[in-house]
Amino acid sequence: MAIRNVTLAGLDREQLLHMHYQMVLIRRFEEKAAEEYTLGKIGGFLHLYIGQEASGVGALSALRPEDYVVSSYREHGHAILKGIDPKAVMAELFGKATGCSKGRGGSMHMYSAEHNLIGGQAIVGAQLAIGTGIGFASQYEGKQSVVSVMFGDGAADEGAFHEALNLASLWKLPVVYYCENNQYSMGMAVTKAWSVSSLEPRAAAYGMAYERVDGMDLLAVRETMLRAAERARKGEGPTLVESVTYRFRGHSMADPAYYRTRDEEARWRSSRDPIALFEAKLKENDIITDDDIAAANMRADEVVEECAQFAEESPVPEPDALYDDVLADGTGAIAWRNQPSTPRD
Amino acid sequence: MRTITYRDALREAIAEEMRRNDRVYIMGEDIAGYGGTYAVTKGLFEEFGEKRVKDTPLAEEIIIGTAIGSAIGGLRPIAELMTMNFSLLASDLIINSAAKFRYMFGGQPSIPMVIRMPGGGGAQRGAQHSQMLESMFAHIPGLKLVMPATPYDAKGMLKSAIRDEDPILFVEHELLYSVKGEVPDEGEEYTVPLNRGIVRREGKDVTLVTFSRMMHICLQAAEELAKEGIEAEVIDLRSIRPIDLDLVLESLRKTNRVVVAEEGWKYYGTGQGIAALIYEHGFDWLDAPIGHVTGKDVPMPYSKSLEQLALPARNDVIAAVKAIVPQPAGAR
Ligand SMILES: Cc1ncc(C[n+]2csc(CCOP(=O)(O)OP(=O)(O)O)c2C)c(N)n1
Numbered sequence: 018m019a020i021r022n023v024t025l026a027g028l029d030r031e032q033l034l035h036m037h038y039q040m041v042l043i044r045r046f047e048e049k050a051a052e053e054y055t056l057g058k059i060g061g062f063l064h065l066y067i068g069q070e071a072s073g074v075g076a077l078s079a080l081r082p083e084d085y086v087v088s089s090y091r092e093h094g095h096a097i098l099k100g101i102d103p104k105a106v107m108a109e110l111f112g113k114a115t116g117c118s119k120g121r122g123g124s125m126h127m128y129s130a131e132h133n134l135i136g137g138q139a140i141v142g143a144q145l146a147i148g149t150g151i152g153f154a155s156q157y158e159g160k161q162s163v164v165s166v167m168f169g170d171g172a173a174d175e176g177a178f179h180e181a182l183n184l185a186s187l188w189k190l191p192v193v194y195y196c197e198n199n200q201y202s203m204g205m206a207v208t209k210a211w212s213v214s215s216l217e218p219r220a221a222a223y224g225m226a227y228e229r230v231d232g233m234d235l236l237a238v239r240e241t242m243l244r245a246a247e248r249a250r251k252g253e254g255p256t257l258v259e260s261v262t263y264r265f266r267g268h269s270m271a272d273p274a275y276y277r278t279r280d281e282e283a284r285w286r287s288s289r290d291p292i293a294l295f296e297a298k299l300k301e302n303d304i305i306t307d308d309d310i311a312a313a314n315m316r317a318d319e320v321v322e323e324c325a326q327f328a329e330e331s332p333v334p335e336p337d338a339l340y341d342d343v344l345a346d347g348t349g350a351i352a353w354r355n356q357p358s359t360p361r362d
Numbered sequence: 363m364r365t366i367t368y369r370d371a372l373r374e375a376i377a378e379e380m381r382r383n384d385r386v387y388i389m390g391e392d393i394a395g396y397g398g399t400y401a402v403t404k405g406l407f408e409e410f411g412e413k414r415v416k417d418t419p420l421a422e423e424i425i426i427g428t429a430i431g432s433a434i435g436g437l438r439p440i441a442e443l444m445t446m447n448f449s450l451l452a453s454d455l456i457i458n459s460a461a462k463f464r465y466m467f468g469g470q471p472s473i474p475m476v477i478r479m480p481g482g483g484g485a486q487r488g489a490q491h492s493q494m495l496e497s498m499f500a501h502i503p504g505l506k507l508v509m510p511a512t513p514y515d516a517k518g519m520l521k522s523a524i525r526d527e528d529p530i531l532f533v534e535h536e537l538l539y540s541v542k543g544e545v546p547d548e549g550e551e552y553t554v555p556l557n558r559g560i561v562r563r564e565g566k567d568v569t570l571v572t573f574s575r576m577m578h579i580c581l582q583a584a585e586e587l588a589k590e591g592i593e594a595e596v597i598d599l600r601s602i603r604p605i606d607l608d609l610v611l612e613s614l615r616k617t618n619r620v621v622v623a624e625e626g627w628k629y630y631g632t633g634q635g636i637a638a639l640i641y642e643h644g645f646d647w648l649d650a651p652i653g654h655v656t657g658k659d660v661p662m663p664y665s666k667s668l669e670q671l672a673l674p675a676r677n678d679v680i681a682a683v684k685a686i687v688p689q690p691a692g693a694r
């Protein structure tokens with residue numbers, strides 16, 4: 018097969034292969050995380066992004082480094098895409114001092130001020146409220162930064178969704194509310210939780226632009242997000258994007274997913290795998306070869322092995338770190354923390 | 363008597379009360395289709411159906427709002443909040459509505475509602491999923507708040523709570539669900555009052571006042587202390603509001619020393635409230651300052667090594683006791 022140097026959606030071969038690699042890397046990273054969790058190297062909750070790679074890579078590829086991403090607990094992929102070193106993400110999962118939140122956050126609380134990745138919110142819906150405020154700051158300062166709020170179908174049912182969208186639309190804030198509708202909250206199918214079949218009427222209720230996109234189609238996601246970010250940057254206000262996707266695994270590692278059939282999962286995996294779909298598209302256009310695909314997988318494998326090794330070899334936080342960073346200036350409280358009663362003489 | 367888990371004890375209480383009164387219903391996130399985050403509600407949907415075992419969207423505020431409204435409308439709701447951390451989203455309705463209505467509206471409305479929720483840390487779930495927030499609610503007049511530590515109490519107190527006329531916060535602990543204990547045979551009806559503590563272990567040297575999972579840690583500490591000749595009396599409060607202060611003071615008059623032990627934070631919390639009550643009503647009986655064991659004054663860190671430092675442990679209880687109890691001769 019002759020490789021052609023065509024462009025797709027305005028992207029050249031190198032860019033397209035890079036996006037393919039990013040999806041593969043996220044999947045491998047998550048598979049590795051699952052493995053390490055099973056070995057007891059990672060504790061607490063672990064929510065994997067497998068199945069949603071196109072939804073993440075497509076969306077974040079449309080953003081600029083100065084744009085903000087505010088996410089949920091299913092944010093390892095978003096963190097890596099925003100530019101955090103995957104080693105620091107894996108180290109955070111291991112609870113090590115070299116993690117991007119110094120080991121104090123864990124799987125649900127990745128953060129990087131440097132890369133404008135604003136968590137890692139484990140209270141469902143909080144990112145909707147907080148992202149709105151970041152959008153306000155950007156508008157206030159006359160900055161060009163746009164905010165992408167990543168949330169799930171379940172989060173759309175929290176009160177924060179209503180309050181955030183109304184305010185953002187009223188004030189024309191530069192925010193993209195990016196709903197990754199992966200069909201389920203924890204165990205509840207979106208069809209049982211929503212009184213309407215899409216978010217379109219909800220966007221209409223706030224006079225807000227709405228776009229629905231196939232979240233398994235990388236390039237469609239990217240183009241949708243480019244339009245939404247453009248609207249925000251031009252001062253035309255927020256957009257509600259509904260990216261229709263599927264999480265291939267349980268809600269978290271603890272979830273045996275009894276609420277859906279193995280058959281349903283198999284159907285999505287075999288016909289709607291976002292990586293396979295993108296590979297097929299690239300092949301159709303003579304942009305990628307099987308060797309390229311193998312090379313991407315091999316490279317991703319190497320990177321995640323390095324991540325795990327780095328995390329394993331990194332030190333745990335010093336005991337003294339327990340009291341770090343509670344406040345910028347915590348002198349008053351700390352002074353009494355471990356003091357016994359003062360004798361009278 | 364049989365030995366069953368705390369989780370099963372709760373489920374039996376719910377099922378028995380639902381059979382007894384068809385106005386009792388239960389709702390929450392993932393309680394039906396998923397079977398309950400901690401499997402407490404497993405099987406209830408199969409027995410009682412969609413009308414009485416209701417999955418809700420992710421929306422804590424409307425879960426509690428619906429519970430309050432339906433209680434005013436004549437039902438007896440059991441609302442399950444997936445964890446206590448999420449009660450904060452509904453805290454306005456709990457504090458400004460449920461706690462106020464009877465008093466503010468001249469004694470007219472009753473809100474016979476039970477809010478069940480687990481709190482606590484110890485499973486590396488990080489700062490937003492490991493909190494013990496009972497003191498926020500225990501502060502509020504118009505609410506009752508109970509925290510059973512054993513399967514027997516879990517069942518007996520939940521049955522009492524469902525029959526009670528007041529809004530009750532029923533606080534479980536994520537690490538207690540699999541704890542086993544003796545519970546009367548099925549069909550053997552019993553309840554446990556919502557305002558009585560219990561002495562779990564008798565002793566003469568010091569009184570450990572505690573509740574929920576911390577009670578088990580105190581019992582372990584008491585066993586260790588006994589090896590060194592210190593006999594600790596362990597009081598399981600079971601109910602935080604109202605508190606059984608009589609029981610605490612009775613024990614104080616015997617031991618003259620108290621350590622309050624809890625999982626939550628130190629400042630302005632449940633334990634400080636208890637200590638202040640003891641100072642106020644029992645000062646003359648105290649031979650030493652009240653000791654206080656708590657979680658460390660930080661948001662819960664994820665890293666296992668830090669989390670272990672942040673949680674109060676058996677050794678902290680032992681150290682607090684030794685700081686105020688004269689060591690028996692020959693010890694140390
Ligand atoms: C306020 C609040 N309620 C409940 C939970 C427990 N919880 C965590 S994730 C989740 C499901 C969220 O589903 P969705 O918003 O669709 O996101 P997804 O997990 O599918 O990415 C639930 C119920 C929580 N963390 N916060």
Ligand SMILES: [Mg+2]
Pocket residue numbers: 169170171197198199200201202
């Ligand atoms: Mg979802």
